[in-house]
Every structure is written in structure tokens, then in C-alpha cells.
Amino acid sequence: MAESADVVVAGAGPAGAAAALVAARAGLRVVLVERGPFPGSKNMYGGVIYPRVLDTLLPRWWEEVPVQRWVTRRATMVMTGTKALTVEFRGEDWDAPPYNGATAYRADFDSWLAGKAADAGAELVCSTTVTGLLRDGTGRVTGVRTDRPDGDIRASLVIAGDGVNSFLAKEAGLYEDWSVTHFTVGVKEVLALPREVLEDRFNLTGDEGLDIEILGGTQGIPGGGFLYTNLDTIAVGVVLSLAGLRDSGKRPEDIIAALKDHPAIAPLVRGGELKEYSAHTIPEGGMDGMPHLAADGMLVAGDAAHLCLASGIWLEGVNFAIGSGALAGETAIEAIGSGDTSAAALSGYRRRLENSFVLANHRKLRGAHKLILGKRAQTVYPELACGIAQRVFTVTDPQPKAGLRRWVHDERKRGGVRLRDIVKDGWVGWRTFG
Amino acid sequence: MGVPRYIAAALKWVDLRPEVDPLAGTVRHDTRTSGLSLADAAALEWALRLGESWQLPVAAITAGPPEARAVLRDAAGFGPTRLVHVAADRDAPSDAIARALAPLLAGAAVVCCGDYSADRGSGSVPAFLAHHLQAAQALGLTSLAPEHPGSLVAQRRLDGGRRERLQVSAPAVISVEPGAAQLRRAPLSGLLAAGRAAVETAAADQAPEYGSRVHLLRTTSYRPRPKVLAPPRDQLPRARLLALTGALSERMPPRVVRAAPEQAADQLIGYLTDNGYLG
Secondary structure: OOOOEEEEOOOOOOOHHHHHHHHHHHOOEEEOOOOOOOOOOOOOOEEOOOOHHHHHOOOOHHOOOOOOEEEEEEEEEEEEOOOEEEEEEHHHHHHHOOOOOOOOOHHHHHHHHHHHHHHHHOOOOOOOOEEEEEOOOOOOOOOOOOOOOOOOOEEEEEEOOOOOOOOOHOOOOOOOOOOOHHHHHHHHEEEEEHHHHHHHHOOOOEEEEEEEEEEEEOOOOOOEEEEOOOOEEEEEEEEEEEHHHHHHOOOOOHHEEEHHHOOOOHHHHHHOOOOOOOOOOOOOOHHOOOOOOOOOEEEEEEEOOOOOOOOOOOOOOOHHHHHHHHHEEEEEEHHHHHHOOOOOOHHHHHHHHHHHHHHHHHHHOOOOOHHOOOHHHHHHHHHHHHHHHHHHOOOOOOOOOOHHHHHHHHHHHHHHOOHHHHHHHHHHHHHHHH | OOOOOOEEEOOEEEEEEEEEOOOOOEEEOOOHHEEEHHHHHHHHHHHHHHHHHHHEEEEEEEEHHHHHHHHHHHHOOOOEEEEEEOOOOOOOHHHHHHHHHHHOOOOOOEEEEOOOOOOOOOOOOHHHHHHOOEEEEEEEOOOOOEOOEEEEEEEEEEEHHHHEEEOOOOOOEEEEEEHHOOOOOOHHHHHHOOOOOOOOEEEHOHHHHOOOOOOOOOOOOOOOOOOOOOOOOOHHHHHHHHHHHHOOOOOOOOOOOOOOOOHHHHHHHHHHHOOOOOO
């Protein structure tokens, strides 16, 4: 005989745990099913979390959240083959409550958040894979099937937080437009360094952390790079357009190796002992790749709903997963309370997302990923910026300084950059980010 | 000893992937990677099989810190009727563990244990346990075959690739190798019920004193055995020192091979051949 619950949540990642937390707090019987031996055991991401979304869910979360370092310095590096131009912001405010961002290991963070859901009454079942949906004669989702003996669970509502390749959302027919262009692949290495070496090298003290986002440095493949500092490790990696990687014929580990050999990165990673190598698909299509968010008896949250924000300046995923998961939990409470979990009754989920930062940001930054992954932003503008910077900082005595206007003009000519493309991209960028 | 009333699985909670600091030798444990070793999982599986075969209930018991209750939750997924946790230190000696467990296992037809633990344990708890229970012991078993209730035939390894078959009668303590059985997958209903299962807690000081005249005074920390190397043959101290340290001797610097797989393989094979590692 099948088990029964009010809500079954597939996946104990940030989206699933937040959904389970909210629903369990309302007294619903929630079963949170996790494929790995513990939450976070198989999850991979770049390494930075922006936890302010927890302010309402878990007040004073910073007193117990398991982070590595609080990000107090945020740098953006524009990179060519041998040059790099870095802009860095340092904020002391970010090293005190309520903080801004933090580096964290997902095994720690996800376990902690799922533990909060379990404390609230959700029943966490690990080492169990949801293999499919249960449906009634009308096609309505009525639960999930797992790989356990007697593994069916009937539920009023299923929340799919099963990640970027959400088999449940696909099985429910929620994806209409499935394209490889909506995805990137993130590849990273975690390198161990003695803590004191790391802090000396990156000029960090205490629990301060540095976040470097890199534009360029991906061997011409659309994407970017990153370098984050943990307590005694650094995470260095690249995010690559799947289609671009396929067309290039290159291997991601070679791209990372080249990034680590770059004159601007090599001194930072020197002597690091490789502790971990991992890769993960990232849903970067934003609104363009987003599936329908609700079916009869089912909601989709987190990466499964493509709610990962990749817009160049802002690269955020976990906070969007938590935000969408919490709103899925609220919707579950409302729908189950009214006794109606049809797709129409669950439409409040999208409304909630629209009214929150989740879809508001996605809507505002809808075209950002195309702009950032475009050829000019990836290769032409980094060359232009680095070239101008080099001219500005090069002392050419006895020749007098030509002046900024001349340098920009010369570099633009050298790179074959048309003024109208700069104006056009500037306008698009202003409309997107402004 | 009264009529056997149940089968027991005595399970050890160990860190299956401890991190060892290569310089200091300190061990870092993580509760998330802790659980049953394969040998203990095989023991639990045999406890379940014996319980089914002899129509006896199964109890699971463990000794360790509060986190060790996790293995009882795991075991509860299979439906044991009784779960008992004995508070003890993670590194408590085998005899202390056996003394703590023994009073709680009186009346067990068979106590099933793993034959070793993943944290360099000696596998001696089952022997101590059998002594305190005044039960038969059959340790290091590779296979078991239950006969009529209270009797089973077991097999274990001997030196030289030989095997011996044992007829074992209850009450008995057995320990099994990891390959003796693969733990079945717990049903979903069992896992959900396990979260609500009651775990009895027993204090270690409930156990009677063992009347041994040998007392443990101290246990030194684990150190790998040194590798014995022949001393340098030179007579002069300086020459011996140079030979030992390799200073001033020419050596090939480490080199990272960066090439396409085929070329890299050729280079590696060439290096191994040139240096006498291959034909």
C-alpha cells in the first residue's frame, strides 16, 4: 500500500528544502525525498551563496549558517590571452550582519537547510530516487514513484526540486521549448592551500572572502570564469556555453588548465592541491528557457524551473532556488487548504514569483545572458578594455601622452570595433541593467 | 540462559571516509559520512534473515556517542522491533563496549556483528561479547545457512585457502565478513516509520565489571610502522648523510606532461621504459 502525504518534495536541495520547511511549518505532512546519502552530497555550484532570502524564513540565520567565508571583496576581471583588467569593490559592511554573500560548501549548506525542514516536521528520506510520477485517470499528478521497495507515495501536491535536468517536469510535459542554447556547463576545481598562505595571497583576514568573476579566459567559448576563496581552499572554474563547447571541440578541463596558466591567475592558484573536480549543467536561459511552473497536482521550483540568474554582473542560483521553493511551499499551503491543487488553483505560484525578486529580476534581466555571451562581450570588448588600459598606464616618454580619445580610437580601429556596435550594445546594456 | 527470544544485530557506527591530516596525523570525522561498514551491513542482513527463518524478532543495538543512533534509524527501516543505544565514547576499548552491551543482549539467540570496523578496529568486540554472554562464538564467517531454530551451519576461512564448516548452536555470537551478504534495500514505509521509531537509551555503567586481572593502562596513538631500509654502506658520516637525504645527487626534476592523450601516453611509456620500469 502506498504511503500518503500532503506534499512530496523531490530533491532536498535549496529549493526543495525551503518548500518543505514552509509547508511543514504549516502543519502539512511533508516527505522530502533526496537521491544522495545526505542533502548536498551530490550538489555542485560555483561556490557563493547570497542568503539574505533567508531573512524571513530563518531570522538571524547568520548565527548558524555553515559558511566558509563572508564575501567582503567582489572583483570583476576582464581577461584576454595575456592581459587582465580588474575592478574590485571592498565593503566592510559585508563582514557584519546581515552580510551579503558567502562562500560555502553545498554539502554543509544543503544539509543545514534540509535539517531545518526536518526540524519543522518534514520527513527527510535520503538515498532514495524519485523515478517517476503517479497519475490518476485524468492525467493529474497524484504522487511519485521511488526506487525503494513499496516506494510509491501518494500526495495532494508534488513539488519538483529535482534540479536542472528535472525528469519530473519533463515527464509532466511542462517543457515546451527545450534547447541546448539555454544551458551552460560549469566546471570547477577545488584547490587546497594552507589557510595562512591563502590569506596572505589574497590579502584576507579572519573570515573575509574574495569573489572574482572573470569575463573572457574561456578560449573563445562563450562563458566566463570565477575564483572564490574558502577557508583553506579556493574554487576556480569556468562556465561555458554548451553549444559553444560542443562546436569548439575542446574539453572543459583544458579550458580550466589554460585559465590557471593565465598570468593573472597562475600566481593565485600556485601550489594548490587538487581536492575535487566537478561539473554541472546550469540553466541560464532565464525566462526563455523556463518551463510551465505548474501542472495539475504539481509545482516546479529552483533549477528545475530554470530559476537561475546568470546575467554577467549577477550570477545567482541558490537564493533563487530558496525563494522559489519557499513560494512553492506557500502555494502548497493555500492550495491544500482550499482542497484544490489543479493547475488553475496553483497559478498563484507564478503570481507570487512575479511579485517577488525571483521573476522580477528574471524579467528585468531577460536579455542579459545573450548580451554577455555574445561575441563582442566575450572577446572584442575585453581586448578593447585591456588595450586601452595598457595604453593609459604605459609611460611613453619621450613621446607625449596621446590622450584618452586617441587611445580609444586607436584600439577600436585595431580591434575592428564599429562605433555603432558599441552604441547599440551600450543601449541594450543600459536597458537591461539600467 | 533462558529460551532465546530474539536475534540481535550489534552494529558499530563508524566514519566511512575520515579525513586524516597528512602532517599531524589528526583524524577529522564527519557524521554525514558515518554509518554502517559493509561488514556491519552484512551482519544486519544476516540478523534479518535469521529472524525471518526462525520466526524471531530482531533487535538492533549500538554503542557510541549520540550520533551513533543514526545506524539504529537505518536499521529501523527494516523493521526491527527493538532499538537500543548505549552511550559510550567513539574510541572506547572493545572490552568496555562488550561489557556495556552484554547485559542488554541476554536472551538473544544469535548476536550478529561485523568482523571488522572501518576505523582500524580489531574485530574483538564479538569475542568479548561471547565471553560475557557465555555464548558460542563463530567469527570471521563468509557464509551462513540457518537450519532448524537455534542451529546454523557457517563457513569461515583458514590459512592456505582452506575453509572450515562449523555447526553453531544458540546462544551464539557470530561475526561476518562484508561479502557474507548484501544488505537489502529498506522499503519506503520502513524508512518513514524509522524516523518515528523509539530508541531505548542505556548507560554504559549498567554493565557488570569484567573480572579480569589485566587492566588497560594506556593506549598510544596510531602510528604507521616505519619502513625498514638498509643503511648506507659508506663509512664517513657525511657520505651517509648525503646518501640518506639525496642531497647533491642528480635527479630528474618532476615534469608535467601536457599533450594530446596519444602523445602523452607515448611520453609516459617512454619515460617508464627509459628508467627501467618497463621491459
